[in-house]
Amino acid sequence: MKIKGTILPYYILLVWYIVLSLPLYCYAQTTRDSLKSKSSSKSAQIDKGQLDEVVIVGQYMPTTVDSSLYNIKLINNTTIQRRGAVSLPDVLNQELNARIVNDNVMGSTILLQGISGQNVKILLDGVPMVGGAGDDLDLSQFNLNNIDRIEIVQGPLSVQYGTNALAGTINMVSKQLPQGKYGAGINTLGETVGQYNIDAFAGASIGQFNLRINGGFNQFEGYSTPANRSGTPYDNRSFNWNPKEQYFGNIRLDRSFGKMKVGLSHNHFHEDNHSIGAPDAGTQFLTASDYDYVSKRHNTVLYANGQLANHAYIDILNSYQYFNRDSRTYVTNVENNSRNFIENANTLFRSYVSRASYSKSNQEQRLAYQLGYELNLNAVSGDRIALDAGHINDFGLYGSVQVKMLKNLEIQPALRYAWNNKYDTKAINFLGSQLPLISSLNLKYEPLQKLVIRASYAKGFRAPSLRELYYDFRNANHYIIGNTALTPELADNFIVSADYKIQVNTEGVLSISPYAYINDIDDKIELVEQDRATLPPEYQQINVVRTYANIPHFKTRGINLNIGYRHLNNLNVNIGGGLLQRSGSNSLNNYFNSWEATATASYWLQALKTNANIYYKYNGDLAQFGLADGILVDKTLHDYHFLDASFSHSFLLDALSLTAGVKNILNVTDVVQTGDGKDSLAPRAGTRTSIPMSWGRSAFIRLAYSFTKK
Amino acid sequence: MKKKSNFLLIVSFTLLGLQACKDDNDDYIPPVIKGSKVIAMGASYQNTVFFKLSTEKESSVPVSTWDLAFESQGGTAVRSNIARKGGVYATTSTDFSAVTTVPTSAIAYDDPSGDLSKTAVGAWQDNGTSKNLVYVLYRGNNPPSSATPIGYKKFQLLGYANGKYTIRHADLDGSNEKTDEITTNTDKNFTFFSFDEGIVEFEPDKKQWDIAFTCVTVRGGGPNSYVISPSVVSNRYSDVEVAVDNPGATLTASDDPAAPINTFESSNSNFSTIVLSQIGSYSFSNDAMSIGRDWHQILQPHASGIYKVYDWKTYIVKDTDGNYFKLKMTAFKNLTTGEVGYPSFEYEQLQ
Structure with missing residues (x-):
């Protein structure tokens, strides 16, 4: 499939012409409403800090960041807009302790607190996302057009969310319909690298019913670093950032019953990703192998949540998710670009999730509690997965109690009972009791009014995936099979953090936030070389023999320090630094260090009524280590700096907003990795001399228009 | 999806997308390597193909008959x-x-x-x-x-x-x-x-073939491991001998795509200039693996299945009747399906 890349900008212009001329009549109507909110419009320009913003992930009921027992990092819509962010990796790459690693087949995967993406739970409105090329999700498939905010909790939330919520949980929260009768909007983004995004929404409230529909389209024309093409003679066609088109849509309908909402939401996502091969050395560079990766994700959610009487809160959701990935192979004649379809390899994930929680919490009482269950039914089928893989089913019952010990001390112990059909959950072995219980303990202490100290212990676990259990790839030279004897990865996570605020004169607030964590993971699952002597004789001479095994120990620990300063309502500066250390059985318990730093600043230029923003992140050297014939080898990804800057301005009383900026000002593209190790941070990257980190410097412009009729 | 289709903009964009999609599978025109003979061992190396240079006679026999x-x-x-x-x-x-x-x-x-x-x-x-x-x-x-x-x-x-x-x-x-x-x-x-x-019946009569395209079992990279490797073996039992003209002889074998041996240009080949009078300067060997498997090399990452063909190596083959031919391997994959197991080569009798 070929899309003529040049059509789209004209199309966007056309749409804009229609959009801007059409709602002129609305302008008069919205003026009055906007005037009303004008007094607050300036504060909307300024990111007030996020402490009073609402979060829901892992909470008893929607609460503020400040009063949550967890350390929750919130990325709000303002930040998404200002960064010109299109998909999830675009915002996560700014976070401390988070790295995004890219591959043109596997997509963009995350490394959080030094732990790979399989251990990070990605939720969309509380529903765990499934599916991908490997076990990692491709985060670039999560477009942010309909996302209001992103909640990031580092460390396990395994009591609340079960398996995979070990290194962290990232919850994307969809936009809600603005209060009013109806509203609509359109949002476009163009980026000089060749990325175009257009999306639109419309919504209405009729009686107790709320309806919101949105949809959009994203096109990326592909990017290749010169180094990528220099590897093959005559290569003028391959990309290390594949061209792709994404289509997405969402419909949400709910009805209010007092303080309860009952609703139905359906998401649809479709991606055509074109992997264009380099001319094939095996055919005198006359042909190339091209792949089309076609991904489809549908997710339907039936939900009910809200306040009951007597300070009780209930949150129920049932979801069915379908993820299908076709990998279509073509042989292309590179001279005339005609192509021959060869085969399609398909992977299908299906997931049914049912979860509900009941929470009771009364500010006046010392005791609050939550009870809940979660049922996860998962099926994977596809090439190279053994036929007996079938289903992996998971059930959890969880509960927690919040106790206000003193006026300024809160403690929350929590437990989850876990059951799984594929492995014995007794391996979790709670306190040596052989019981399948996962626990956590959270503590929040406010010795001073301006000082909040949080401490937590949490058990995290990750169940072996169906691929790890049932992978089956054999040919004359390979014998790579899953291991049905795998036990879950188990982690002990400790976090201590503090937030201290100092009033500077009357105009500024300085905040100092140290943060430290330890993850001790037992039985981490890795692909390892298998002893040939254990194989049947006919396989003992095979060249590549691999299987999944639990390696005894893996450890990551780190410290962060964040310092923020806010001056009046026009300056917001944040700087942070962190050190990550990783170690394990496969490093012979040597520690590998990695440094990070971030800086963000936003400044309100009163004269221009414009907000200026700068985002910076330093990612230090990061090693992937492993053992080769018992000797410790590592492959180190060299350091790199990301720097973005943007300006945002609103017109027509905030109805029309314009953001323009430059991403990756320092023009980072491929980042070199050196060393002898074959293990890699990204799947398939072990033998490469560099990993694509970004597509270089790119200017963007974002224009969004929306109106609401009250 | 039905509800979504109500939304005008999305519909129009989807239509744009659909219109821009053109499935062009049916009109595949494979490229041709001029002057090359393609041998079909098959993607799973299921055939041994015997070849007689002077008559161009080819006989393909399933490997699994004996x-x-x-x-x-x-x-x-x-x-x-x-x-x-x-x-x-x-x-x-x-x-x-x-x-x-x-x-x-x-x-x-x-x-x-x-x-x-x-x-x-x-x-x-x-x-x-x-x-x-x-x-x-x-x-x-x-x-x-x-x-x-x-x-x-x-x-x-x-x-x-x-x-x-x-x-x-x-x-x-x-x-x-x-x-x-x-x-x-x-x-x-x-x-x-x-x-x-x-x-x-497997092999043609002893003088009826000079070279055969077949796999052989050789040591692999893993400990005590063996792999099958597609090769060209010569009929040493009927006096076939082979000499190699290797302009890249000093280059170290490597599967790194950036290694000198893998960036060595095809134009270094002496194929076009070699004439009969030069054969005295070459040393001939009766090793069946004289052509062997060193004319191709899988490149990293191996999973991508990219095989480099060293077409700058020229092989001089003395056939079963004492005629001399020059031969170079030109490709390894099928030009229509992209499958391995379709070596192609160009050859000419020396004058």
């Missing part, structure tokens, strides 16, 4: 089928019924050079009398590129006399035991034998 090959020109060597990773465990036992399991000793494979003193079976006779040793044959994989074993057989070579071999063979558990007499065909270098079919 288990053992018996020397038919006076000698008594016995080869096993390394084209499908067949190998031999030699036991020290002469008690046929006592051997019932796969021995724990290392498996042996025939030396791909075709040197008959280096077969896996080895010297089975002592001064013309069989040692009566029991061998366990791993019959290999079918197809060769798979990990699907055909199974095991045990056999004893009881003797050779007057152009006839006597072999006793059975399954490992002793079932299907049989003793066969194999009358050699003196028109051929070897007489081919299958435990299932008896004597089978």
Whole structure:
């Protein structure tokens, strides 16, 4: 499939012409409403800090960041807009302790607190996302057009969310319909690298019913670093950032019953990703192998949540998710670009999730509690997965109690009972009791009014995936099979953090936030070389023999320090630094260090009524280590700096907003990795001399228009 | 989706997308390598293809037709089928019924050079009398590129006399035991034998082929591992000899795409300039692997299946009749399907 890349900008212009001329009549109507909110419009320009913003992930009921027992990092819509962010990796790459690693087949995967993406739970409105090329999700498939905010909790939330919520949980929260009768909007983004995004929404409230529909389209024309093409003679066609088109849509309908909402939401996502091969050395560079990766994700959610009487809160959701990935192979004649379809390899994930929680919490009482269950039914089928893989089913019952010990001390112990059909959950072995219980303990202490100290212990676990259990790839030279004897990865996570605020004169607030964590993971699952002597004789001479095994120990620990300063309502500066250390059985318990730093600043230029923003992140050297014939080898990804800057301005009383900026000002593209190790941070990257980190410097412009009729 | 389609903009954008999509599978026009002959070993290396240079006669025979090959020109060597990773465990036992399991000793494979003193079976006779040793044959994989074993057989070579071999063979558990007499065909270098079919036709008559495209079993990268490797073997048993003109001789073998050997230009080839009068300056070898497998190299990452073909190497082949040809390998993959196992080569008689 070929899309003529040049059509789209004209199309966007056309749409804009229609959009801007059409709602002129609305302008008069919205003026009055906007005037009303004008007094607050300036504060909307300024990111007030996020402490009073609402979060829901892992909470008893929607609460503020400040009063949550967890350390929750919130990325709000303002930040998404200002960064010109299109998909999830675009915002996560700014976070401390988070790295995004890219591959043109596997997509963009995350490394959080030094732990790979399989251990990070990605939720969309509380529903765990499934599916991908490997076990990692491709985060670039999560477009942010309909996302209001992103909640990031580092460390396990395994009591609340079960398996995979070990290194962290990232919850994307969809936009809600603005209060009013109806509203609509359109949002476009163009980026000089060749990325175009257009999306639109419309919504209405009729009686107790709320309806919101949105949809959009994203096109990326592909990017290749010169180094990528220099590897093959005559290569003028391959990309290390594949061209792709994404289509997405969402419909949400709910009805209010007092303080309860009952609703139905359906998401649809479709991606055509074109992997264009380099001319094939095996055919005198006359042909190339091209792949089309076609991904489809549908997710339907039936939900009910809200306040009951007597300070009780209930949150129920049932979801069915379908993820299908076709990998279509073509042989292309590179001279005339005609192509021959060869085969399609398909992977299908299906997931049914049912979860509900009941929470009771009364500010006046010392005791609050939550009870809940979660049922996860998962099926994977596809090439190279053994036929007996079938289903992996998971059930959890969880509960927690919040106790206000003193006026300024809160403690929350929590437990989850876990059951799984594929492995014995007794391996979790709670306190040596052989019981399948996962626990956590959270503590929040406010010795001073301006000082909040949080401490937590949490058990995290990750169940072996169906691929790890049932992978089956054999040919004359390979014998790579899953291991049905795998036990879950188990982690002990400790976090201590503090937030201290100092009033500077009357105009500024300085905040100092140290943060430290330890993850001790037992039985981490890795692909390892298998002893040939254990194989049947006919396989003992095979060249590549691999299987999944639990390696005894893996450890990551780190410290962060964040310092923020806010001056009046026009300056917001944040700087942070962190050190990550990783170690394990496969490093012979040597520690590998990695440094990070971030800086963000936003400044309100009163004269221009414009907000200026700068985002910076330093990612230090990061090693992937492993053992080769018992000797410790590592492959180190060299350091790199990301720097973005943007300006945002609103017109027509905030109805029309314009953001323009430059991403990756320092023009980072491929980042070199050196060393002898074959293990890699990204799947398939072990033998490469560099990993694509970004597509270089790119200017963007974002224009969004929306109106609401009250 | 139905609701979504109500939304005008999305519909129009979807239509744009659909219109922009054009499935152009049907009109594939494969490229052609001019002057090259393409050999179809098959994607799973299921065929051995014999080729006679002077007549361009090609004969393709499935690899999986035979288990053992018996020397038919006076000698008594016995080869096993390394084209499908067949190998031999030699036991020290002469008690046929006592051997019932796969021995724990290392498996042996025939030396791909075709040197008959280096077969896996080895010297089975002592001064013309069989040692009566029991061998366990791993019959290999079918197809060769798979990990699907055909199974095991045990056999004893009881003797050779007057152009006839006597072999006793059975399954490992002793079932299907049989003793066969194999009358050699003196028109051929070897007489081919299958435990299932008896004597089978495999190789053309001895002067009717110069080179064969087939897999051989060689050492792999893992400890004690072996792989099958697509190769061009020469008919050393009928006096075929090969010399190599290698302008990149000083370059170190590597699977790194950026290594000098893998960026060495095709234009370094001497193929077009080599003439008959030069053959005296080349040293010829009767090693069956003189062309062998060093004309292709899989590049990192191996999973991508990219094979570099060193078309700057020129092979000078003296055929079974003493004619000289120059030959270069030009490709390894099928130009229509992209599959491996379709080596192509260009050749010319030296004048």
